[in-house]
Amino acid sequence: MADAQRNSKTFVRLLGFLGSYRLSLVLSIALAIGYQGAGLIATYLTGSVAATIKTGERHRLTWLVGAILVLGVVRALLMAGRRLISGYQALGVEMDMRNRVYAKLLRLSFGFYDRHQTGQLMSRATVDLQGVRFFLGYGLIFFFQNAFTVVGVGIFVFVISWKLALVSMAISPVLVALAYRYSHVSHPLLRDVQQKMADVATVAEENIVGVHVVKSFAQEDAEQEKFERRSEAVFTLSVRANRQRAVYIPLLSFLPLLSQAAILLIGGHMVANGSLSIANYVRFNIYLAMLVMPLRALGMWIGQAQRATASGERIFQVLDEPEDIGDAPAARELPPGDGRVVFDDVTFGYDAERPVLQDVSLELTAGRVVALIGHTGAGKTTLASLVPRFYDVQRGRVTIDGADVRDLKLTSLRGAIGVIAQDPFLFSATVRENIAFGRADATDEEVERAARLAQAHEFVDALPDGYDTVIGERGITLSGGQRQRVAIARALVVDPRVLILDDATASVDATTEARIREGLREAMRNRTTIIIAHRLSTIALADEVVVLDDGRIVFHGSQSEARGNEVYREIEEHGMLERIFVEDVA
Numbered sequence: 001m002a003d004a005q006r007n008s009k010t011f012v013r014l015l016g017f018l019g020s021y022r023l024s025l026v027l028s029i030a031l032a033i034g035y036q037g038a039g040l041i042a043t044y045l046t047g048s049v050a051a052t053i054k055t056g057e058r059h060r061l062t063w064l065v066g067a068i069l070v071l072g073v074v075r076a077l078l079m080a081g082r083r084l085i086s087g088y089q090a091l092g093v094e095m096d097m098r099n100r101v102y103a104k105l106l107r108l109s110f111g112f113y114d115r116h117q118t119g120q121l122m123s124r125a126t127v128d129l130q131g132v133r134f135f136l137g138y139g140l141i142f143f144f145q146n147a148f149t150v151v152g153v154g155i156f157v158f159v160i161s162w163k164l165a166l167v168s169m170a171i172s173p174v175l176v177a178l179a180y181r182y183s184h185v186s187h188p189l190l191r192d193v194q195q196k197m198a199d200v201a202t203v204a205e206e207n208i209v210g211v212h213v214v215k216s217f218a219q220e221d222a223e224q225e226k227f228e229r230r231s232e233a234v235f236t237l238s239v240r241a242n243r244q245r246a247v248y249i250p251l252l253s254f255l256p257l258l259s260q261a262a263i264l265l266i267g268g269h270m271v272a273n274g275s276l277s278i279a280n281y282v283r284f285n286i287y288l289a290m291l292v293m294p295l296r297a298l299g300m301w302i303g304q305a306q307r308a309t310a311s312g313e314r315i316f317q318v319l320d321e322p323e324d325i326g327d328a329p330a331a332r333e334l335p336p337g338d339g340r341v342v343f344d345d346v347t348f349g350y351d352a353e354r355p356v357l358q359d360v361s362l363e364l365t366a367g368r369v370v371a372l373i374g375h376t377g378a379g380k381t382t383l384a385s386l387v388p389r390f391y392d393v394q395r396g397r398v399t400i401d402g403a404d405v406r407d408l409k410l411t412s413l414r415g416a417i418g419v420i421a422q423d424p425f426l427f428s429a430t431v432r433e434n435i436a437f438g439r440a441d442a443t444d445e446e447v448e449r450a451a452r453l454a455q456a457h458e459f460v461d462a463l464p465d466g467y468d469t470v471i472g473e474r475g476i477t478l479s480g481g482q483r484q485r486v487a488i489a490r491a492l493v494v495d496p497r498v499l500i501l502d503d504a505t506a507s508v509d510a511t512t513e514a515r516i517r518e519g520l521r522e523a524m525r526n527r528t529t530i531i532i533a534h535r536l537s538t539i540a541l542a543d544e545v546v547v548l549d550d551g552r553i554v555f556h557g558s559q560s561e562a563r564g565n566e567v568y569r570e571i572e573e574h575g576m577l578e579r580i581f582v583e584d585v586a
Contacts, residue, residue, distance in 0.1 A: 006313075011305070014312045017093050018136060024089040025140070031082035032145035035075050040152050042071040043290065047283030082141070090137020094129055097315065101125050104318055109325035110390045114350065123198035124318055128311035135308035143301055146294035153287045160280045160287075164267055168259045168288060175255055182248040182302055189241050191310035196234040198314075203227050260288050325389060326410070333412045337401025338366030339497040339528030341387060346396035348386060355394070356382045357551045366401075369529040371542035373571055378548040380532045384500045387530070388417045400498065418496030422503040424487030426478070431460050432467040434486055438494040446493055453523045454488035492523050499529040501538075517541060534571065 018025055045068050052061045105121065157165040203226055267284060270276035276284075341364040349355035357379045364370050372380040385391055386398050389405045397404050405413055415438075426434050435450060436442040442450075447467065451457040459482055463469040471477050478486065491499065501520070514537070521541060533539050545562040547555035555565040562568040 010309050010312045010316060013316060014132060014136060014308065017097055017132075018089075018140075020096065021089045021092055024085050024092075028082050028086040028089060028141045029144045031078045031085065032141050033148045035078040035082065036145055036149045036152065038071045038075045038078065039290065040149075040156060040287075042068050042075075043286045044156070044283060045071070046286060047279040050282040051277065051279035086137055086141050090133050093136045094133035097129050097132060098125060101129070101315060101318055104321070107323050107326065108321055109323065110385075111324055111350070112321060117202045120198045120202055121318070123201040124311075124314050127197055127201070128314050131311040132308045132315065135304050139301060139304045139308065146301070149290060149294045153291055156287050157284055160284050161267075161270070161276060164263055164270070164276075164284055167262050167266060168291075170262075171255050171259050175252065178248065178251055178255070179302055182244070182252075186241065186244055186248075186302070186306045189237060189244065190307045191313065193234065193237045193241055193310075195314075196230070196237055200227070200230045200234055203230050256288075256291055260285070263288055325392060328407055331407060331409045332403075334408050334416050334497075335401055335403050337497070338526075339416075340364065340366040340401050341498060341528055341530075342399045343383070343386070344397045344399065346383075346386065346393050346398060348382065348391060348393045348395075350391075352394060355551060357386075360396075360551075360553055362546060362553060362556065364528055364530070366528055367526045368544060369524050369531060369542045370544045370546055371531045371533055371539045372546050372548060373533065373539060374548035374567060375570075379551045380548055381502055383548065384502060384530050384532055387498060387500065388414050388419060415494065416497040417500065418491030418494055418498070419500045420484075420488050420491045420502065424483050426471060426483055426486060428471065430465075430468050430470050431463065431486060434471070435467075435489045435493055437490055442493050447489075450489040450493035451486075453492050453520075454485045456482070456485035456489050459485075488520070497528065499524060499527055500532075501529065502532045503534065503538075536571075 045064050049061060049064050049068075052064060102125065105125075154165070154169075157168065203223075263285060267276060267281050271278055271281045343360050343362040346357055346360040347355050348357045360379075360383065362383075372383060374380050382391075386393060387400070387405070389398075389408075389410065392406060397406070399405065400408075400413070400416070418438075427437070432444075432447055435447045439446075444467070448457060451460055451467075460467055460469075517537065524541070531538060531542055539545065539559070542559065545555070545557065545559050545568065546553060547562065547565050547567050549567050554567060555562055
């Protein structure tokens with residue numbers, strides 16, 4: 001019962017997407033009904049032709065055949081109009097749903113993406129949407145068209161002979177019961193098919209994006225086997241679903257033939273004893289034949305509806321996902337200031353039961369450069385991620401220039417913060433578009449200035465089309481160091497109040513790092529900067545050092561004072577050993 005209620009609720013919500021297409025839906029249904037209505041009239045005239053042939057009225061025969069041809073032309077025009085309008089409606093619904101899903105995906109927090117696989121989300125935005133589109137665009141119209149046919153034929157056959165009509169309806173309860181059973185057993189299976197198809201998409205997406213890793217470790221065969229196992233799971237479930245269709249749909253098609261056989265037999269006797277005319281006998285049988293396709297389509301329509309409902313459930317799982325990080329009802333702009341950042345008794349964990357940061361209190365003076373250091377997993381990146389509000393604290397608060405980040409508009413907050421990650425993501429666009437991503441109105445001079453600060457201008461200027469060179473997906477046509485420098489320029493062009501460098505020079509060589517440090521030194525002037533680094537050369541840029549250990553601050557002070565901290569000494573010794581090793585290799 002609970003599943004039925006959930007399915008009904010999902011179905012009703014899917015119909016809500018037709019709100020903007022009421023007129024086209026009504027027109028499509030009207031044209032479909034007109035098409036079937038013309039068919040009913042043509043069938044009636046066909047019976048009259050049979051009667052005319054018996055009486056030998058040639059002039060009337062010509063008129064009847066001409067009328068049937070005209071009705072055929074009308075039906076063709078009605079079908080063409082219905083297909084054009086319903087096609088527009090179907091594609092429009094798909095576009096609206098895709099835009100809503102995409103807009104939702106953009107608004108969801110990092111926490112949502114931490115819990116979901118990219119392939120699963122892509123499947124919902126493509127395969128599931130297409131299933132819903134086909135049903136809302138065509139399935140509903142076919143339902144009304146077939147329902148009208150059943151009702152119209154029912155009226156005609158009762159008018160012709162109520163006795164034969166009752167005989168033909170005797171099979172209806174069995175058809176309804178069979179259709180209900182098919183609907184009940186097909187939905188969970190089709191839902192599982194959709195889920196397994198998403199699993200296949202996940203494996204494919206991961207292997208395409210991570211093809212360099214797969215090839216580097218010679219794991220092509222292992223990944224092929226994994227993909228084949230996922231594909232086999234889809235195949236197995238699809239075969240089960242196909243087996244269901246192979247049982248139920250032929251039954252739904254065969255049962256009406258039993259009625260037709262009974263009508264041929266009983267109706268033939270009625271014609272023989274004079275209680276039914278030959279014209280009505282022909283009409284009745286043709287009308288009954290018209291019911292075969294709607295009743296056969298009943299099973300297909302139910303299957304289509306169930307598949308659309310299963311897809312709708314997966315789509316609504318995304319649309320109904322709460323937006324953990326969003327603007328508060330009274331959100332305001334970031335107030336003027338120099339970028340003073342304060343962590344006030346902050347506790348945070350990706351899992352509420354397992355805190356990554358505990359009771360962290362830290363004040364970053366405006367315009368100062370602070371290095372966050374610590375062993376892997378100490379919470380450095382997590383602490384920095386709380387400033388642009390990628391995540392919300394579980395306890396305490398984070399403020400910028402006295403304003404709690406949760407009380408600010410996200411566009412205002414993040415527009416004042418530049419983030420440079422260790423593994424930068426670049427878009428398949430021009431270098432200029434990538435640098436100006438955060439400020440579409442940036443002038444060519446501002447883009448070039450940011451590139452010079454990031455030590456990117458020289459190699460960009462040497463590209464075939466300079467700043468107008470289109471780089472490949474994820475910046476694949478650039479080296480790791482070049483991608484990093486473009487990412488640094490992208491952060492600098494927005495002129496942020498707070499700058500966050502998350503191991504931003506990890507992908508460049510020592511010579512390039514030295515040049516970038518000089519550029520960063522200028523970029524960080526009078527700007528609050530948080531540096532997450534492991535290299536001593538990068539840490540040397542900082543005015544202050546904050547040492548994190550197991551989610552807690554164990555030291556905060558100058559670099560000379562930091563040498564008294566055990567964690568800092570370990571990192572410093574490791575850095576010295578690394579430098580000696582590099583020099584020896586050189």
